[in-house]
Amino acid sequence: xxxxxxxxxxxxxxxxxxxxxxxxxxxxxxxxxxxxxxxxxxxxxxxxxxxxxxxxxxxxxxxxxxxxxxxxxxxxxxxxxxxxxxxxxxxxxxxxxxxxxxxxxxxxxxxxxxxxxxxxxxxxxxxxxxxxxxxxxxxxxxxxxxxxxxxxxxxxxxxxxxxxxxxxxxxxxxxxxxxxxxxxxxxxxxxxxxxxxxxxxxxxxxxxxxxxxxxxxxxxxxxxxxxxxxxxxxxxxxxxxxxxxxxxxxxxxxxxxxxxxxxxxxxxxxxxxxxxxxxxxxxxxxxxxxxxxxxxxxxxxxxxxxxxxxxxxxxxxxxxxxxxxxxxxxxxxxxxxxxxxxxxxxxxxxxxxxxxxxxxxxxxxxxxxxxxxxxxxxxxxxxxxxxxxxxxxxxxxxxxxxxxxxxxxxxxxxxxxxxxxxxxxxxxxxxxxxxxxxxxxxxxxxxxxxxxxxxxxxxxxxxxxxxxxxxxxxxxxxxxxxxxxxxxxxxxxxxxxxxxxxxxxxxxxxxxxxx
Amino acid sequence: xxxxxxxxxxxxxxxxxxxxxxxxxxxxxxxxxxxxxxxxxxxxxxxxxxxxxxxxxxxxxxxxxxxxxxxxxxxxxxxxxxxxxxxxxxxxxxxxxxx
Numbered sequence: 001x002x003x004x005x006x007x008x009x010x011x012x013x014x015x016x017x018x019x020x021x022x023x024x025x026x027x028x029x030x031x032x033x034x035x036x037x038x039x040x041x042x043x044x045x046x047x048x049x050x051x052x053x054x055x056x057x058x059x060x061x062x063x064x065x066x067x068x069x070x071x072x073x074x075x076x077x078x079x080x081x082x083x084x085x086x087x088x089x090x091x092x093x094x095x096x097x098x099x100x101x102x103x104x105x106x107x108x109x110x111x112x113x114x115x116x117x118x119x120x121x122x123x124x125x126x127x128x129x130x131x132x133x134x135x136x137x138x139x140x141x142x143x144x145x146x147x148x149x150x151x152x153x154x155x156x157x158x159x160x161x162x163x164x165x166x167x168x169x170x171x172x173x174x175x176x177x178x179x180x181x182x183x184x185x186x187x188x189x190x191x192x193x194x195x196x197x198x199x200x201x202x203x204x205x206x207x208x209x210x211x212x213x214x215x216x217x218x219x220x221x222x223x224x225x226x227x228x229x230x231x232x233x234x235x236x237x238x239x240x241x242x243x244x245x246x247x248x249x250x251x252x253x254x255x256x257x258x259x260x261x262x263x264x265x266x267x268x269x270x271x272x273x274x275x276x277x278x279x280x281x282x283x284x285x286x287x288x289x290x291x292x293x294x295x296x297x298x299x300x301x302x303x304x305x306x307x308x309x310x311x312x313x314x315x316x317x318x319x320x321x322x323x324x325x326x327x328x329x330x331x332x333x334x335x336x337x338x339x340x341x342x343x344x345x346x347x348x349x350x351x352x353x354x355x356x357x358x359x360x361x362x363x364x365x366x367x368x369x370x371x372x373x374x375x376x377x378x379x380x381x382x383x384x385x386x387x388x389x390x391x392x393x394x395x396x397x398x399x400x401x402x403x404x405x406x407x408x409x410x411x412x413x414x415x416x417x418x419x420x421x422x423x424x425x426x427x428x429x430x431x432x433x434x435x436x437x438x439x440x441x442x443x444x445x446x447x448x449x450x451x452x453x454x455x456x457x458x459x460x461x462x463x464x465x466x467x468x469x470x471x472x473x474x475x476x477x478x479x480x481x482x483x484x485x486x487x488x489x490x491x492x493x494x495x496x497x498x499x500x501x502x503x504x505x506x507x508x509x510x511x512x513x514x515x
Numbered sequence: 516x517x518x519x520x521x522x523x524x525x526x527x528x529x530x531x532x533x534x535x536x537x538x539x540x541x542x543x544x545x546x547x548x549x550x551x552x553x554x555x556x557x558x559x560x561x562x563x564x565x566x567x568x569x570x571x572x573x574x575x576x577x578x579x580x581x582x583x584x585x586x587x588x589x590x591x592x593x594x595x596x597x598x599x600x601x602x603x604x605x606x607x608x609x610x611x612x613x614x
Contacts, residue, residue, distance in 0.1 A: 022591060033587040041591060079526060079610070267610070310610035314526060314581050315588070318608060326527045333530065333566060345611065349579040 026050075034315050038356045044319065051308075051316050055087040058304045059100065062291045063172045065259060065302070066179045067101035072257040073138075074248055075108050077129050081263030082324035083313045084305050088261075089136055102259075106133050106140035107251055109244055113145050113215075113223045114236075115330050128325045141251055146219035148243045149226075153481035155250045156387060229473040233339035235466045237330055238279065242388050242463075243475075252299045260301045264289075267310040267348070269303070270362035275344040280462035284391035286369040295390050309359055386460035387482055388467070393460050403461065455482055518542040518549055518599050522558075526609035528580065533564050542599075549599040551582075551589070570607075579611040 022032045024043035032041030042050060059065060073088060075081040091100035108129055112122035126142055133140040230236045252260050264272070269289045276288055287293045293301035305313070317324055331342045352358045384393050456464050467474065492499075522538040529536045542549055542557065552574060559571045570577055575595060582589040583606040584597060599605075 031587075032591060035588050035590045310579075311581055314608045314610045315583070318525065318583065318606065319586065326525075326529070328527070328530065332527070333569065346578075349611065353578040 034312075036309070036312055037360065047316070048320065051312065052087065052090060054307055055084075055304060056091060056100070058291075058307055059091075062302075064292050064300060065100075065102050066176045068103065068180065069259060070103045070105060070255075070257045071259040071261055071302075072248070072252045072255075073104055073106050073261045074263065075106050075129070075133075076263070077108065077125065077325040077327050078263070079313050079317050079322075079324045080265040080268065080305050080308070080310070082132070082322050083308075083317055084261060084263040085132075085136065086320075086322045087304075104138050105255065105257060106136070106138055107248060108133070108140065108142050109247055110142065110144045111240065111244070111329070112327075113220045114227050114240055115328060115332075116224070117328070125325055125327050132323045132325070141255070143247055143251060144215050144219075145240075145243065145247065146215045146223050148247050149219065149222055149475045151246060151250055151475070151477045153477040153484065155246050155253070155477065156390065156481045226470075226473050226475065229470045230466075233331065233334065234279070234341065235468075237339055237341050238462070238466045240330060242466075245389075249296055249299055258299060260299060262301055262303050263305050264303050265305050265308050265310050265313055266363050267352075267359050269306050269366065270359045271341070271345045271348050273362055273366050274348065275341045276462075278340050278344065280465060281389075281391075281460070283460070284389070285366070287391055289366045290369065295385075306363070386463055387455070387458040387478065387485070388463040389460060391460060458482055458485055518601055518603070520554075520599065520602075521604050523604070523606045524608075525606065526581075527611070528570065528607050528609040531563055531566055531570055538562065550595065551584075551597050551599070552595040554599060554605070555595075576607065579609060581608045581610055582606070583608070 022041045024030050024032045024046050025040050026042060026046040030043035030045065033044050034047055035041050036047075065071060073081070073085055075085055085106065088100070088104055092102075092104070093099065108126070110122055110126060112118075112125070130140075130142070227236055227239070230239055248260055252258075273285060273289050276282065276285060281288060284295075287295050289306075291303055291306060293303075316322065331339060334342055336346050337343050348358060348362075385391065386393055455467070459467070518541070520540050520542065522540060524532055524536050524538075532538070540562075542554070555571055555574070555576065559567050563570055568577070570580065572578070576582060584592050585604050586606075589597060
């Protein structure tokens with residue numbers, strides 16, 4: 001069997017291309033028009049039912065959306081998020097049986113500044129999308145990526161979670177009751193229907209509020225400088241993703257949304273899973289690709305499209321005229337090997353054509369990943385989370401861990417090189433105003449060794465790799481938050497001997513009255 | 516047999532064709548009927564403006580591009596061996612740019 005010149009002709013499974021028109025496997029009457037997965041042929045009507053049902057089932061199975069809750073839909077204009085928008089419309093429409101009950105809002109982030117588009121192209125895309133959003137009658141927000149430079153540093157705080165994550169049906173009901181109670185305390189007379197009609201009557205007026213203030217070319221230049229300071233496309237894409245998440249989070253928090261729906265499809269999540277492992281984000285795989293992402297605490301990110309392959313979405317959009325706008329991104333027309341994410345995408349897509357169960361296998365594997373619950377002393381360590389991606393820090397140096405091995409090999413390879421740290425002069429260190437000067441001034445001075453090391457301790461492994469080239473060009477809010485955390489940890493060290501440990505607290509018998 | 520075809524490009528594939536989504540083409544006469552394989556060769560030679568490897572790979576389309584013939588999956592029609600009829604509608608949608 002295991003010989004050098006194997007002859008496998010005719011024994012391997014060959015993908016049979018059917019010649020005769022097949023019948024739909026579900027209704028068995030109509031002619032099939034689409035093949036899904038590894039060979040199920042559906043007719044048009046059955047496919048539409050299947051598609052709509054999957055969305056409702058996904059939301060129903062993972063019950064995290066409470067009725068009456070404000071949910072922000074992150075729409076990028078691409079097929080998957082446009083499809084998600086139409087499914088939400090479908091689910092909320094009055095004639096749907098068991099209709100969904102939540103209050104949606106839409107956010108679109110204009111990333112043209114980072115991907116090098118001209119202002120006219122960006123305005124055209126925004127205008128197209130605005131007409132789509134207006135047709136839905138939901139409140140929408142158009143946010144430009146340039147605004148990330150003026151975010152407050154409080155956006156990086158992981159807010160406290162509003163409720164415990166419901167595990168079983170009964171606690172979901174309890175959570176819903178609690179949610180309705182807190183809502184009633186805030187708005188005593190706004191029911192869900194009132195809220196929706198209220199919003200739709202205001203939508204024409206608040207359209208101006210939905211679009212944020214126009215941005216100046218200086219902002220765009222600052223953003224472009226930020227991205228130009230990152231050398232690799234991999235790091236650029238990672239940074240873009242992080243900044244986008246921060247913007248969405250900030251908008252959700254300021255506008256009162258407690259859930260955010262992202263339109264990641266099954267194929268996209270499979271690619272994300274593999275490329276995250278390559279980027280060093282293996283520790284946060286479950287939150288990055290799971291259905292709900294609770295890392296931000298008060299705002300939960302939900303991915304209802306994670307069961308749809310891109311083929312199904314593309315076909316549905318084409319058949320049922322879902323408007324979507326194509327907007328070129330950072331990796332449009334890039335070479336296959338331009339970035340890790342792009343390479344993984346071409347790898348998975350190629351594999352999928354020959355082995356149609358690739359994506360679903362990866363997806364099912366990702367479903368089995370769960371985050372181990374951290375011990376409940378995260379309150380005492382508010383900055384045990386990464387500064388940029390807000391997931392748990394995974395860089396505790398343990399004996400014989402893979403991380404320790406990476407560090408040792410890094411040190412060994414650096415010992416050979418010339419001592420370059422001596423040549424780095426004292427660059428513009430602390431002092432907020434000087435950060436601006438650093439960005440516009442000499443390009444070669446930045447990376448004073450001291451501030452690099454300090455920032456590193458606040459980041460998870462993969463975020464460290466992303467910012468390796470760009471310490472002093474980070475947006476202001478990240479740097480000021482980093483300063484704050486450093487000061488807090490220094491303070492903590494100084495008073496650490498005076499802090500009571502939790503175990504000591506219980507051992508010491510309590511004394512009534514003051515000490 | 517003259518074949519008048521309408522081609523539609525979506526999902527970003529139009530970028531390779533000068534950002535024009537809809538095309539109506541008349542294929543030149545030949546004795547045998549046109550099939551998809553020959554159509555792809557013809558598109559590559561006559562319509563693609565740039566970066567042919569992003570659309571056609573070898574004999575077939577690049578993985579990630581969905582092909583619909585008269586609004587039906589081309590896998591149901593025989594993929595490359597399908598013979599084109601007059602006034603057929605062929606759609607190429609790139610699924611590589613996600614949502």
